[in-house]
Amino acid sequence: MSMETFHSTIxxxxxxxxxxLDLDLNIVFWNRFLEVHANQxxxxxxxxxxxxxxKELPRRWFERKVTGVVQLNTPSFCxxxxxxxxxxxxxxxxxxxxxxxxxxxxxxxxLAPDGVIQHICILVEDATDVCHYQSMxxxxxxxxxxANRIDGLTQVYNRKHWEECLSKEFDRARRYQHDLSxxxxxLDHFKKLxxxxxxxxxxxxxxxxxxxxxxLLRSCDFFGRYGGEEFAIILPETNITGAADVAERIRQAxxxxxxxxxxxxxxxxxxxxxxxxxxxxxxxxxxxxNADAALYExxxxxxxxxxxxxxxxxxx
Ligand SMILES: Nc1nc2c(ncn2[C@@H]2O[C@H](COP(=O)(O)OP(=O)(O)OP(=O)(O)O)[C@@H](O)[C@H]2O)c(=O)[nH]1
Numbered sequence: 001m002s003m004e005t006f007h008s009t010i011x012x013x014x015x016x017x018x019x020x021l022d023l024d025l026n027i028v029f030w031n032r033f034l035e036v037h038a039n040q041x042x043x044x045x046x047x048x049x050x051x052x053x054x055k056e057l058p059r060r061w062f063e064r065k066v067t068g069v070v071q072l073n074t075p076s077f078c079x080x081x082x083x084x085x086x087x088x089x090x091x092x093x094x095x096x097x098x099x100x101x102x103x104x105x106x107x108x109x110x111l112a113p114d115g116v117i118q119h120i121c122i123l124v125e126d127a128t129d130v131c132h133y134q135s136m137x138x139x140x141x142x143x144x145x146x147a148n149r150i151d152g153l154t155q156v157y158n159r160k161h162w163e164e165c166l167s168k169e170f171d172r173a174r175r176y177q178h179d180l181s182x183x184x185x186x187l188d189h190f191k192k193l194x195x196x197x198x199x200x201x202x203x204x205x206x207x208x209x210x211x212x213x214x215x216l217l218r219s220c221d222f223f224g225r226y227g228g229e230e231f232a233i234i235l236p237e238t239n240i241t242g243a244a245d246v247a248e249r250i251r252q253a254x255x256x257x258x259x260x261x262x263x264x265x266x267x268x269x270x271x272x273x274x275x276x277x278x279x280x281x282x283x284x285x286x287x288x289x290n291a292d293a294a295l296y297e298x299x300x301x302x303x304x305x306x307x308x309x310x311x312x313x314x315x316x
Contacts, residue, residue: 006081017087017124018202020111025050025066028119037089037102056088069108070117076108080127090130103131151225153203154210161282162232164225169222169236170284173277180236180277181243184291185250185270187229188303193268201261205268208259232291240276240308247272247306248316255304271298272306 011018012032024035026049030042037051038045050062069076079084080103091102105127111119149161157165166182173180187193187209194202206229213231218221222234235243251272258290259266273295275287290309297315298307307315 010120015126017089017122019050019122019124021050021066021120021122023070023118025063027053031227032126034089036094036182038087054087057086062086065108066120069110069120073110073112073117075110078106078108080104080131084131087124089124091126093132094127098135103127142169153204154225154231156210156214157222157224159224162222162226162234165222166284167286168235169234170277170287173236174279174281177279178237179242180234180240180287181238181240182275182277182287182291183233183235183243183247183250183272184226184275184288184295185231185247185272186295186299188269188271188299190195190229190268193266197261197264197266201266204261205259205266208257209254209268209270212253213250213258216246216253232288240274240310243274243276244306244308244316247274251304251306269304271295271303273298273309274306275309 004241007127012285014031014033017033017037018029018031019027022028026047027045028047030040030045035041040053050305051059065078085101085104086106087102087104089102089104090100090107103126104181105125107123107125109121109123110117110256111121151158156162169180172178187205190202190205193205206225210225210231212225213233214223217233218235220236221242223234224234226232231244237295238246252307254268254270257268273291273293275290275294277287281287281290294307294309294313298305299311301307301315307313
């Protein structure tokens with residue numbers, strides 16, 4: 001095989017774009033890969049400025065890149081993670097991707113056969129698959145992270161994530177001496193409801209309760225499921241008076257909400273405990289303990305009521 005056949009075989013088979021430019025950035029070589037992907041024959045582009053053929057090229061960036069390669073006489077790389085693509089070459093994958101264009105890894109090589117750089121070679125590798133699978137992986141990880149924070153039944157935060165939020169909000173309130181309140185509430189006689197109407201009805205009630213309360217909260221509040229039929233809400237920048245208003249609104253909304261399960265009307269009620277951050281509160285667990293003590297009083301005082309923890313427990 002002659003050297004020329006050898007070169008032309010490689011040129012035709014190579015799965016990488018090879019673009020060679022002179023120092024005025026005119027095209028001097030364009031291989032088969034580029035002919036196929038840019039849909040232009042070498043004869044149509046040779047001698048033309050690269051900016052004329054690829055109008056989308058970021059001119060200043062490209063010129064600076066080439067100048068660096070020439071001055072330092074060293075290769076330079078641009079990955080798809082930095083710039084999705086340099087050249088607008090349509091990708092040919094049968095998959096749906098975020099971009100119409102081929103993601104590219106581009107390597108800039110100085111060519112100096114006799115010691116003086118006269119040309120720059122740009123190797124264009126198709127990175128569409130890597131880019132696609134990487135973004136799918138990132139999306140899956142984000143979905144998993146979200147699922148890890150949410151209670152599957154009620155779609156509010158699960159206890160673990162809710163407690164992490166409380167820990168952060170507590171630290172913030174302590175550092176800046178900001179208001180912070182906590183509401184904990186528990187469905188009344190939920191065991192009886194399960195026993196009479198079945199566990200699925202109980203589940204429906206939990207879902208409905210979460211749905212009813214969500215619109216009563218601010219977007220910066222953190223609503224979580226603390227345990228089976230116990231929920232908890234962190235109210236940043238809210239003192240106990242404000243939190244007591246919210247607590248009463250919650251209690252009344254649940255009382256007034258008549259739900260239906262298999263044609264049967266279901267009524268529920270909640271007992272609510274409210275606590276507030278005070279400068280002497282050292283740990284966020286103490287705040288939970290205070291709200292829980294108020295909730296305990298609300299239960300023992302007859303249920304369907306709100307109690308506040310302020311030095312001692314006061315019921316509304
Ligand atoms: N359907 C359903 N029931 C649950 C779930 N989690 C906990 N429970 C039930 O909730 C009931 C809670 O019962 P208790 O702790 O005795 O409380 P209660 O019956 O609400 O009584 P008070 O809180 O004193 O008013 C138990 O029977 C649990 O099995 C759940 O996800 N779905």
